Amino acid sequence: MKKEFQIISDLIENNTRVLDVGCGDGTLMKYLKDKKNVDTRGLEISKDKVQMCVSKGLAVIEGNAEKDLKQFPNSSFNYAVLSQTLQAFYDPEKVIDDLLKVADKAIVTIPNFGFWKVRLDLLIKGTMPVTKNLPDEWYNTPNLHMCTLKDFFNFCSKKKIKLFKSLALHNEKTMEINSFNLNLKNLSSELGIFLLEK
Amino acid sequence: MNVKENIKTIIVKKPLKLDCGETISDYPLAYETYGKLNDKKDNAILTFHALTGDQFVSGINPITKKPGWWSHAVGPSKAIDTNKFFVICANVIGGCMGSFGPGSINPKTNKEFGIDFPVITINDMVNAQYNLLEFFKIDKLYSVTGGSMGGMQALQFVANFPEKTKTAIPIACTASHSAQNIAFNELGRQSIMADANWKNGNYSYLNSSPDKGLAVARMAAHITYLSKKGLQEKFGRKLQEKDDLNFSFDADFQIESYLRYQGSIFVDRFDANSYLYITRAMDYFDLVKQYKGNLTKAFEKSKTKFFIISFTSDWLYPTTENKEIVIALNASGAEVGFIEITSDKGHDSFLLDVPDFLKAVKNFLEANY
Structure with missing residues (x-):
């Protein structure tokens, strides 16, 4: 299991209810269910990935987070997880809002557009960056709203969303982000992992 | 219809009060089974047939000599694997394959009931079939499933008997028959x-x-x-x-x-x-109304794990109507999965060899057993 999922899993308490939005093949859900006795539900847009989840015995609904999150009652989960998909939505602000409606807390991970390699690509090559976390070309990327860790950090404070935990991930190492090291982490990290509450 | 020697039948003695107000008792319920009930009696799947189906799910139907209506799905190593599971299917009451129906003889007149037969509902059909659990001494089914009207019966079954099945797979159905239907x-x-x-x-x-x-x-x-x-x-x-x-x-x-x-x-x-x-029974089916406008209430007592399946080209029981069920189940906190299978074969898809569909059913049943 990738490091990102390990960190997310560590943020989730045992015996809770979790909605994994864009749950993919269900790797994280299965881990949470087996290891932490978490009652998991998944939402996934790809039919093939829903099939994979079904074969693992996971309760996954085929659907689109922008349309289908509202079918869950308010506060019906302890956590909603959104891993590296926020940037692909038409209306990320609305999705964050919906996540914090259906769940008490949301765990959101962001591929950092402020990472130095990304900045350098654009600065030196003058082309849209292609990296491990951003593998697509500008013409076929599903990403519509890229942001940096700093952008997301500022977004949360502007929207009065409480950040319980902000972690920066780089080379399998995590560090806490705070307002003092924000500029540095925004340069040195590939991924941000945020635990938020309305 | 001719004499049906190859039909297994139980006579249900217990009176059943129908939704129309009449009570029936000592009525025949015809059924068929596939596979073996295990010692723990925890591998039974009650399958419900659609409008024109019958109890002969798989193999060759002994009456029509044609393959059973779900031959693609039910059998050894198939989606519903009869090497593992014990599949039961009954002819619905009101039907014409051996169960109590308008072709049965009315003891008062000694001729067929015809339209003197009481109007029955999906609820009545399910309550009648529940007697099969007692007949086979099964405390809890592993699953209930069916497509179209069979899916409606699966929903009604969980609503009526929330403790009696571990899983449910309602396919290409609705909780409330639409005006178009x-x-x-x-x-x-x-x-x-x-x-x-x-x-x-x-x-x-x-x-x-x-x-x-x-x-x-x-x-x-x-x-x-x-x-x-x-x-x-x-x-x-x-x-x-x-x-x-x-x-x-x-x-x-x-x-x-x-x-x-x-x-x-x-x-x-x-x-x-x-x-x-x-x-008529299908038209009267409205699980939403049965629970006073709140479908969630139909499932709130149940721990049954659901898997809802719809088909892209089904315009008779479209995805939107299947999703209504998913939404209600989510609101009740039930464990529910949902997939819309891509197929251009319309509502009939659930009866046909649609590999993605059969794979989904098989994976769900085997992953949760």
Whole structure:
């Protein structure tokens, strides 16, 4: 299991209810269910990935987070997880809002557009960056709203969303982000992992 | 219908109060089983048939000599693997394959009930079939499943008996029959009743048979089971064994010939009065209304794990109606999965060899067993 999922899993308490939005093949859900006795539900847009989840015995609904999150009652989960998909939505602000409606807390991970390699690509090559976390070309990327860790950090404070935990991930190492090291982490990290509450 | 020697039947002694107010007892319920019930009795799957189905799910139907209606899905190593699971299916009450129906003899008159048979509902059908659990001494089923009207019965089963099944797979169905579906059913009923041979439902007694009316009902219904794209690809404007139009009302087009054939073979295996009763039961099905406008209440007592399946080209029981069920289940906190299978075969997809569909059913059943 990738490091990102390990960190997310560590943020989730045992015996809770979790909605994994864009749950993919269900790797994280299965881990949470087996290891932490978490009652998991998944939402996934790809039919093939829903099939994979079904074969693992996971309760996954085929659907689109922008349309289908509202079918869950308010506060019906302890956590909603959104891993590296926020940037692909038409209306990320609305999705964050919906996540914090259906769940008490949301765990959101962001591929950092402020990472130095990304900045350098654009600065030196003058082309849209292609990296491990951003593998697509500008013409076929599903990403519509890229942001940096700093952008997301500022977004949360502007929207009065409480950040319980902000972690920066780089080379399998995590560090806490705070307002003092924000500029540095925004340069040195590939991924941000945020635990938020309305 | 001829004498049905190959039909297994239980006589249900326990009185059943029907939704219409009448009480029935000592009535026959015909069933068939596939696979073996294990010692723990935890591998039974109660399968519900659709409008024109019967208890002969798989293998060769001993009455019609045709493959069972779910032969693609049920059998050794198939999606519903009879090496692992014990599959039970009963003919619904109101049906014409051995269960209590309008073709049964009314002891008061010594002739067939005809339209003196009480109007039955999906709820009544499910309550009647529940007796099979007692008959087989099964405390809890592993699953209930079915497509179309079979899916409605699966939903009703969980609502009525929330503790009695571990999982449920309602397929291509709805929680509340739509106006469009009622309209199509009414078309079928009117077609039967407009046939002079229907004779107010007393055709058996009077040695007649409303074959034309029943065939037209089937033709109309058959169109609703297919998709426009599927029809166009299969038939297009192809002509039937001729090079040019006949300038007559013969079956010039292959689609006409196909529908006429479907209508003609249907009357050999199905009873017109049963068609009236069963379509009526479907029309009356409204689980939302049964729970006073809140479908979530239908499932709130249940720990059953659900898997809802719909098909992209099914316009009779479209994805939106299947998703209503998913939403209600989510609101009750139930464990529910949902997938919409891509298929251009319309509502009929659940009866056909659609690999993604069969794979989903198999994976769900085996992952949760």
